[in-house]
Amino acid sequence: MSRTHGARTRRAVLTAVVLAASLAVPTAGCTQRGRDDDRAPRQTATPTAPPRPTSSAPAAGSPLAVKIDNVPAARPQTGLGAADVVYAEQVEGGLSRLMAVYATRLPATVGPVRSARESDLELLQQFHRPTLAFSGAQHRLLPLIDKAPLRAESADRAPAAYYRGIGRAAPHNLYLHPGKLLPSAPGRAALTTGFSYGPAPSGGTATHARTVRYPAARFTFTWSAERHGWLVAMDGTPTVTTDGGRPAPATVVVQYVKIRGSRYHDVLGNPTPYTETVGSGKAEVLRDGRTFDASWSRPAATDGTTFTTQDGSRMDFADGQVWVVFAPAP
Numbered sequence: 001m002s003r004t005h006g007a008r009t010r011r012a013v014l015t016a017v018v019l020a021a022s023l024a025v026p027t028a029g030c031t032q033r034g035r036d037d038d039r040a041p042r043q044t045a046t047p048t049a050p051p052r053p054t055s056s057a058p059a060a061g062s063p064l065a066v067k068i069d070n071v072p073a074a075r076p077q078t079g080l081g082a083a084d085v086v087y088a089e090q091v092e093g094g095l096s097r098l099m100a101v102y103a104t105r106l107p108a109t110v111g112p113v114r115s116a117r118e119s120d121l122e123l124l125q126q127f128h129r130p131t132l133a134f135s136g137a138q139h140r141l142l143p144l145i146d147k148a149p150l151r152a153e154s155a156d157r158a159p160a161a162y163y164r165g166i167g168r169a170a171p172h173n174l175y176l177h178p179g180k181l182l183p184s185a186p187g188r189a190a191l192t193t194g195f196s197y198g199p200a201p202s203g204g205t206a207t208h209a210r211t212v213r214y215p216a217a218r219f220t221f222t223w224s225a226e227r228h229g230w231l232v233a234m235d236g237t238p239t240v241t242t243d244g245g246r247p248a249p250a251t252v253v254v255q256y257v258k259i260r261g262s263r264y265h266d267v268l269g270n271p272t273p274y275t276e277t278v279g280s281g282k283a284e285v286l287r288d289g290r291t292f293d294a295s296w297s298r299p300a301a302t303d304g305t306t307f308t309t310q311d312g313s314r315m316d317f318a319d320g321q322v323w324v325v326f327a328p329a330p
Contacts, residue, residue, distance in 0.1 A: 059151070061189055061190045062127065062128050062190060063084075064103075064133065065100070065102075066102070066111075066132075066133040067115060067116055067135070068100055068111065068114065069098075069113070069114040069172055070088075070098050073172045074168075075237075076241055078109050078175065079100070079109055079178075082105050082106070083101060083321060084191055084322070085100075085191070086321070086324070087324050088219060088323065088326065090215075092273070093270065095216050096234075101191070103186050103189075103191045104187065105185050112175060113133060114135050115135050116132065117137075118262050120132070122276075123275075125149060126194065126301070126305070128192065129150055131151040131153055131181055131182060133161070134152075135155050136156065138272075141264060158180070161180035194298070196307075196316050197316055200287055200318070201309050201315065203292065203309075204291055206289060207291040212254055220233040221249075221323070227246075232247050232323070247323075250317070251287045252285075253307070254283060257275055259273050259274070259275050260273070275326045278299070281295070282294070283296045288318060294308060
């Protein structure tokens with residue numbers, strides 16, 4: 001064995017050991033100014049103490065966005081079925097994480113909640129001062145979150161809204177009570193995503209299932225005529241929730257975007273991926289058991305994302321939940 005090959009092998013083994021340890025060992029309590037990005041108060045019951053005062057109240061017509069853990073140790077999740085839009089993004093190590101956006105209804109509980117990323121700030125600029133619920137963030141990212149046009153409500157800033165569930169090790173057991181951050185659901189008008197809804201266009205390709213792969217994660221969407229939606233599976237396992245059975249979004253979007261390294265790194269020195277959601281590119285829209293080739297456009301961060309068919313017509317989505325999977329552009 002060459003010295004180079006041996007060094008690579010030792011590094012791979014060390015990486016696997018560190019990752020395994022990070023999943024097995026509970027983390028400490030959260031601090032906005034700590035080194036870790038996923039630490040939060042160690043609680044086993046719903047907190048009753050009043051939250052600390054925040055900088056301002058939620059704006060009228062502003063949705064709630066929650067960063068949700070998506071590794072196997074975090075499943076089954078809670079509250080996914082109530083989201084209007086679920087975004088799936090690639091994170092460190094080729095794994096995935098979700099951001100669920102709530103506007104038409106607020107579930108009693110959402111989680112497990114995890115940390116924010118820099119590209120979340122760009123994605124969320126399409127909404128009017130949304131509330132972002134997250135467990136924490138890398139300390140160098142916190143100043144950017146504070147300056148972003150959103151209401152940041154981490155577990156450190158609003159401890160009364162979060163609690164630690166029983167039966168799972170931290171950091172995969174932090175949950176949110178949305179009703180403690182928003183007095184009520186803001187309504188459909190808060191979904192300034194740029195999406196349009198209506199009948200399906202003509203054409204398309206009959207599709208039974210579609211899989212999107214990241215280096216260490218994958219999503220599969222299987223058409224269910226009975227549910228009139230796409231049953232979700234993650235890493236080959238059917239996705240279920242603790243409060244609503246299997247999610248079956250009416251529309252799934254595979255949006256091809258540039259995924260590059262950012263200026264941030266994880267504890268192993270691996271760069272945090274940055275998902276570019278401003279610009280234009282190709283997409284696939286799955287609805288009504290068919291796949292439609294489409295194009296997407298978002299000229300500025302404050303704009304929503306519009307989708308058009310191959311002939312330039314508006315690409316309408318089916319009524320109901322939408323999942324958007326950001327896939328690396330070829």
